[in-house]
Amino acid sequence: MSYRRRASPLHSARAAVACAYCLSLALAALVLSAPVLLGAVAIAVLAAAAGSRVASEIGRAARLAVPVALAVAAVNALLTRDGLTVIARLGNLPLLGHTDVTLEATVYGGVLGLRAAILILCGALYTVAVDPDQVLRLFRRLSFRSALTATLATRIVPVLMRDSRRFADAQRCRPGPPPGRLALMRATTASVLDRALDVAAALEVRGYGAARRPPRSRAAYSRHDIAFAVSALAVAALAVGARLGGAAPFRAYPELHAPLHAGTLVIAGALVLAAALPFIDRRGIAP
Amino acid sequence: MSVLELERVSYAYPGQARPALDDVSLRVAPGELVVVVGGSGSGKSTLLRAASGLVPHFHGGSFAGRVKVAGMDTRDQGPGELAAAVGTLFQDPETQVVMGTPRAELAFPLENLGEDPSAVARAVEEAALSLGIAHLLDRSSNELSGGELQRVALGAALAGQPRLLVLDEPTSQLDPVAGDELLTSLRRCNEDFDTAVLLCEHRLERCLAGADRVVALVAGRIACDAPPSEFLAWAGDHAPELQTPGARLLRGLGLAPVPGVKRARASLRDQALMPEAAPAPGPARVRSRRWGRRSPSVSALSLRGVWYEPGGGRAILRDLSLEIATGERVALMGRNGAGKSTLLRHAAGLSRPTRGRIEASGRVALLLQNPTDYLVHETVAEEASADARAAAGLDPSLASRHPRDLSGGERQRLALAIVLDVPADPPAVVCLDEPTRGMDRGHRDRLAALVRGLDAAVLVATHDPEFVAAFADRVVLLADGAVIADGTPPAILAGARYFATETARILGGAGGALTPEEGVALLLARVGHEVPA
Numbered sequence: 001m002s003y004r005r006r007a008s009p010l011h012s013a014r015a016a017v018a019c020a021y022c023l024s025l026a027l028a029a030l031v032l033s034a035p036v037l038l039g040a041v042a043i044a045v046l047a048a049a050a051g052s053r054v055a056s057e058i059g060r061a062a063r064l065a066v067p068v069a070l071a072v073a074a075v076n077a078l079l080t081r082d083g084l085t086v087i088a089r090l091g092n093l094p095l096l097g098h099t100d101v102t103l104e105a106t107v108y109g110g111v112l113g114l115r116a117a118i119l120i121l122c123g124a125l126y127t128v129a130v131d132p133d134q135v136l137r138l139f140r141r142l143s144f145r146s147a148l149t150a151t152l153a154t155r156i157v158p159v160l161m162r163d164s165r166r167f168a169d170a171q172r173c174r175p176g177p178p179p180g181r182l183a184l185m186r187a188t189t190a191s192v193l194d195r196a197l198d199v200a201a202a203l204e205v206r207g208y209g210a211a212r213r214p215p216r217s218r219a220a221y222s223r224h225d226i227a228f229a230v231s232a233l234a235v236a237a238l239a240v241g242a243r244l245g246g247a248a249p250f251r252a253y254p255e256l257h258a259p260l261h262a263g264t265l266v267i268a269g270a271l272v273l274a275a276a277l278p279f280i281d282r283r284g285i286a287p
Numbered sequence: 288m289s290v291l292e293l294e295r296v297s298y299a300y301p302g303q304a305r306p307a308l309d310d311v312s313l314r315v316a317p318g319e320l321v322v323v324v325g326g327s328g329s330g331k332s333t334l335l336r337a338a339s340g341l342v343p344h345f346h347g348g349s350f351a352g353r354v355k356v357a358g359m360d361t362r363d364q365g366p367g368e369l370a371a372a373v374g375t376l377f378q379d380p381e382t383q384v385v386m387g388t389p390r391a392e393l394a395f396p397l398e399n400l401g402e403d404p405s406a407v408a409r410a411v412e413e414a415a416l417s418l419g420i421a422h423l424l425d426r427s428s429n430e431l432s433g434g435e436l437q438r439v440a441l442g443a444a445l446a447g448q449p450r451l452l453v454l455d456e457p458t459s460q461l462d463p464v465a466g467d468e469l470l471t472s473l474r475r476c477n478e479d480f481d482t483a484v485l486l487c488e489h490r491l492e493r494c495l496a497g498a499d500r501v502v503a504l505v506a507g508r509i510a511c512d513a514p515p516s517e518f519l520a521w522a523g524d525h526a527p528e529l530q531t532p533g534a535r536l537l538r539g540l541g542l543a544p545v546p547g548v549k550r551a552r553a554s555l556r557d558q559a560l561m562p563e564a565a566p567a568p569g570p571a572r573v574r575s576r577r578w579g580r581r582s583p584s585v586s587a588l589s590l591r592g593v594w595y596e597p598g599g600g601r602a603i604l605r606d607l608s609l610e611i612a613t614g615e616r617v618a619l620m621g622r623n624g625a626g627k628s629t630l631l632r633h634a635a636g637l638s639r640p641t642r643g644r645i646e647a648s649g650r651v652a653l654l655l656q657n658p659t660d661y662l663v664h665e666t667v668a669e670e671a672s673a674d675a676r677a678a679a680g681l682d683p684s685l686a687s688r689h690p691r692d693l694s695g696g697e698r699q700r701l702a703l704a705i706v707l708d709v710p711a712d713p714p715a716v717v718c719l720d721e722p723t724r725g726m727d728r729g730h731r732d733r734l735a736a737l738v739r740g741l742d743a744a745v746l747v748a749t750h751d752p753e754f755v756a757a758f759a760d761r762v763v764l765l766a767d768g769a770v771i772a773d774g775t776p777p778a779i780l781a782g783a784r785y786f787a788t789e790t791a792r793i794l795g796g797a798g799g800a801l802t803p804e805e806g807v808a809l810l811l812a813r814v815g816h817e818v819p820a
Contacts, residue, residue, distance in 0.1 A: 151386055173661070203385060207447075
């Protein structure tokens, strides 16, 4: 899973704004606890993935996120002793001892799992929709060499992975007993060092050794920059406002308290709308 | 004023007694295209690295003499400072593109120079347009092919409008199409922008025609510094392995060698030696399992109706059928993505077909494109037995050397020794994948002789028609995973436009001559002369 420029409004926004947009969705997942609102954030992330034409990549990330969410929910239900509404008595279990599963622990586990899944999906959205070179350029003014090291890592890791596959194929072609692990490790290390030396030479001849601090870029804000910046602010404001204003009360223990007010539904709808609206304008999105 | 000036330069790498450059003096004028040639270890790469400042700043070692690039002395200025005046391109496209997108890659050297963002944007745009890579600017670097990566790296080298461009075998890792595109781009930059070029390139027949001068290095010293025609005359007497096929053809006829197919034809016409144009090749014959297939007496390898359809991708092999007889030497040709490497992987059992059957009469040895991947031990002797090394033509004196210290050709032979090295189970089929990539003619000729001497059936995937003419007795042409032509080398290569040797191109396919020697024999026979021994 890696960044590729696609014809989408999010890919057309500058990296700082796209990054802020992904962060605002993650922030909403972190500060909100009401299942309805978390569900709304999850829908917003999926809508953003569809709008950015990265649904299949986010789907692949979901294959990791859903088992993680289920595991978190199951662990919380089994380990947490809080909650008054017992829904299953499992008796004495090895390691866990006497185990009663409560509705409260199960629901709260589900909330935690959903939050973890949303954070994974936000990370995946960032990975496939935000240009890493632009992000690193933002940091180059602060720490040029650290940013370049990070850039090199993102560029060279796939190269080394291809090298390792090629190396494995070559070893399969060697007749007779396979070489020892130490010999293989030595050869692999030598190969990586060769690559590192080549990269270092390439950096030198591109002027890295005499590099100066890059000047600040002052590109004009596009319609998508503005739309996603406003969207990120709106999502963050709605999430923080709902949390501070108590607009979506949720308490798991000792007894589940999650009243469904009209206000909660309005905030949920507003979250989805705020996150999805920038995708409606599809002018000027071609790579 | 010279853009590059070497004054009595001598240089030895750290820990090496023998100098890689020995009292070298050279001047390159603005706009000149100078090709640097020489055998393995002659000092070509070191000369280029001295011009870019990597020698001695990056490599260390002992350095004497003076190198000036655009007036800057490389003793005082490192490669970072010199980057403003000299653009450099190396062999391996993978490690030269260091940023995530071509746009960032082209901008990187300019940002290092502290250029204004608007100047960077303009230079990126112009470099991309001049090299025809504008459509790649926002693609991920990891998605680009080797040829595309190399053009991006050339763009990064050119973005700062350097006065001198230094290129160390830039096409050696590319297929011929991508290599030709790169050399064409390079020539345009040289002609349009007056950029001086110092180019080290093993495919001399492709670049000599556009060169102003050729510098030949032998053991770190300049042995010849002359215009291409004079260089070819010198090479005929002193370094035959540096001659182009066209030069060998003309020299064999007693004519002065000239660079390029067009000038060679003109030279033949002037002497009334140029044969009539051969008839255009007819439709390619396909021998399939259904009709017209040759029936080898003993089949060493048999592929019947093989399909390879990877999940989520297009079919790479499509109903491919092929029989290879024991001892037969077959060249597998076709453009990139035609399925050549995939076929070899299937033959060796590295991949399994999704449909069809593959049978071999014994072990199938496969030598993949990068021989270094086979080398895991500390000495050459540990890698393969003495018999196998001798059979692969490896010098016995190399036994105690570290395998990674060998030259490219020597590594190739050692890797071949490794895959052949089972006396109890000699391979029935030996498959080689692009074995001549980046190889000079001397190594290529020795490999061809080695392949001809193998007892096993040989299947070689290659883009190199000169190599095919030297070793093969059958050529199979693939396209989109299927066989589109199958016949003798003259039948496939002589009348072809792309898959043709230089001799065949000069003679227009006449008489099916593929090598200079065949061409000489053909032309002398036409005028009633004795064929020289």
